[in-house]
Amino acid sequence: MVLGMRDVRLREASFLILSALAGEPRHGYGIIKDVAAQSDGAVVLRVGTLYGALDRLAGEGLIEFDHEEVVDSRLRRYYRLSSAGASRLAQEAQRSARQAELALSRLATGKGLLA
Amino acid sequence: MSTADPHARLEQSYRRLLWLFPPSYRRSRGRELLDVLMERADPGQRRPSPAESVALLRFSVRTWAWRALSPAPAAARDAMGLLAVVLPMLLLFPAATALYIDAQVGGFGMDELPFGVDIPAWLLWCVTAVLCLFGRPSWARWSASLGVAAYLAAQVVEYSVNNFQTVANALGWLGVQVIAMIALTSPAWVVRGRCQVRRWWAAAIGVTAAGAGLAVSSVDYLQLSTGPTGYLSWPWLVTALLALVAAVVALRSAAGRAVLPIVAGLAGFMATAKYLASGLAGDLGNNVTGQSGPRGHLDWSNLTLLVVTPLVVFIAARVVTAGANFRFPPA
Numbered sequence: 178m179v180l181g182m183r184d185v186r187l188r189e190a191s192f193l194i195l196s197a198l199a200g201e202p203r204h205g206y207g208i209i210k211d212v213a214a215q216s217d218g219a220v221v222l223r224v225g226t227l228y229g230a231l232d233r234l235a236g237e238g239l240i241e242f243d244h245e246e247v248v249d250s251r252l253r254r255y256y257r258l259s260s261a262g263a264s265r266l267a268q269e270a271q272r273s274a275r276q277a278e279l280a281l282s283r284l285a286t287g288k289g290l291l292a
Numbered sequence: 293m294s295t296a297d298p299h300a301r302l303e304q305s306y307r308r309l310l311w312l313f314p315p316s317y318r319r320s321r322g323r324e325l326l327d328v329l330m331e332r333a334d335p336g337q338r339r340p341s342p343a344e345s346v347a348l349l350r351f352s353v354r355t356w357a358w359r360a361l362s363p364a365p366a367a368a369r370d371a372m373g374l375l376a377v378v379l380p381m382l383l384l385f386p387a388a389t390a391l392y393i394d395a396q397v398g399g400f401g402m403d404e405l406p407f408g409v410d411i412p413a414w415l416l417w418c419v420t421a422v423l424c425l426f427g428r429p430s431w432a433r434w435s436a437s438l439g440v441a442a443y444l445a446a447q448v449v450e451y452s453v454n455n456f457q458t459v460a461n462a463l464g465w466l467g468v469q470v471i472a473m474i475a476l477t478s479p480a481w482v483v484r485g486r487c488q489v490r491r492w493w494a495a496a497i498g499v500t501a502a503g504a505g506l507a508v509s510s511v512d513y514l515q516l517s518t519g520p521t522g523y524l525s526w527p528w529l530v531t532a533l534l535a536l537v538a539a540v541v542a543l544r545s546a547a548g549r550a551v552l553p554i555v556a557g558l559a560g561f562m563a564t565a566k567y568l569a570s571g572l573a574g575d576l577g578n579n580v581t582g583q584s585g586p587r588g589h590l591d592w593s594n595l596t597l598l599v600v601t602p603l604v605v606f607i608a609a610r611v612v613t614a615g616a617n618f619r620f621p622p623a
Contacts, residue, residue, distance in 0.1 A: 223348075224325060224347065225348040226351070228321070232355075251330070
């Protein structure tokens with residue numbers, strides 16, 4: 178099977194970061210907190226990992242710079258989802274939903290379970 | 293700020309870690325990274341956690357690698373434009389050499405060729421191509437200019453010792469190098485795979501290519517019938533057909549359309565210059581078999597080169613196109 182760029186699945190961290198930016202523009206620490214909340218604390222983004230992912234997503238045109246502000250003498254740079262990022266996230270979410278639905282329906286029949 | 297303050301000590305440690313990043317990245321993102329790191333730190337934390345240190349280390353290595361392998365978009369785009377000229381140029385030389393051998397040397401093969409300064413000049417063009425690939429367009433222009441100047445100087449020396457035939461035979465290759473160098477110093481010619489050749493240059497290239505085509509494809513030159521050596525000169529025919537197919541297919545892509553006139557122009561100029569200059573030097577008409585008139589000769593090494601070269605030129609054009617489209621998608 179030959180995969181196109183849009184068919185390559187997002188990594189979990191990238192998916193969660195895009196999802197964090199889907200509601201509103203967020204700064205780095207805000208993304209880290211939102212990702213942790215989304216995953217019930219299962220995914221703890223390191224700052225190095227976060228910025229590596231942000232650079233990659235920006236390079237792919239999925240996110241873009243929104244604005245920056247200084248709060249308590251700390252620089253906060255906000256990022257937002259681009260239109261390409263929104264459609265990519267929607268596509269990925271629909272695929273995950275379809276797969277989850279299929280898995281749940283199969284589990285409901287219970288034929289594959291051990292007695 | 294006292295270093296006894298755990299907060300300050302942590303900040304110092306993070307600052308030291310940030311020195312792992314490229315200076316330009318540190319200038320643009322250093323403060324943002326530091327502030328997020330500090331905001332994320334636990335109360336009373338005195339030094340970076342090993343996991344955070346490893347993540348920063350990995351990220352810095354990736355940033356350095358990315359910076360080294362991916363120059364600034366403008367420079368890379370420029371380099372792609374240069375490469376679109378340099379690659380066909382590199383491939384034309386062996387093709388033209390093979391054609392020259394085939395028409396002139398006959399059964400004696402490549403060992404009889406007086407390569408002289410041709411190969412060093414070609415190697416300098418290889419260096420130019422590598423510099424383009426690494427996104428160093430200004431260095432590439434210097435390398436190409438140096439190669440052409442050295443080649444020109446060598447020809448002047450040949451001329452000064454009355455070696456007119458060598459100079460005449462080198463005219464085509466010299467002409468091609470000069471044209472390519474002019475193209476290299478005008479990077480705006482090829483931008484984002486779109487051809488921006490000035491109209492009168494395009495017309496000149498077309499006329500040159502058409503003239504060369506007429507000269508080269510004359511029945512006498514092609515030797516489509518059995519020649520004096522008893523062989524059909526079908527390498528020429530195969531090459532022409534393959535070049536035609538490659539040209540038609542290349543027209544389907546934007547960069548192909550940009551590269552094609554340059555390739556056609558250079559090939560045409562080279563073929564014309566070799567044909568005319570060699571004829572003027574009285575070389576082409578008296579080959580080693582002692583029989584007058586140019587003729588084709590079936591030689592497997594030449595044939596391979598002739599068949600493969602147009603395909604490689606086409607593949608190179610497609611690779612450049614793919615690279616340009618991947619990295620610089622049309623707005």
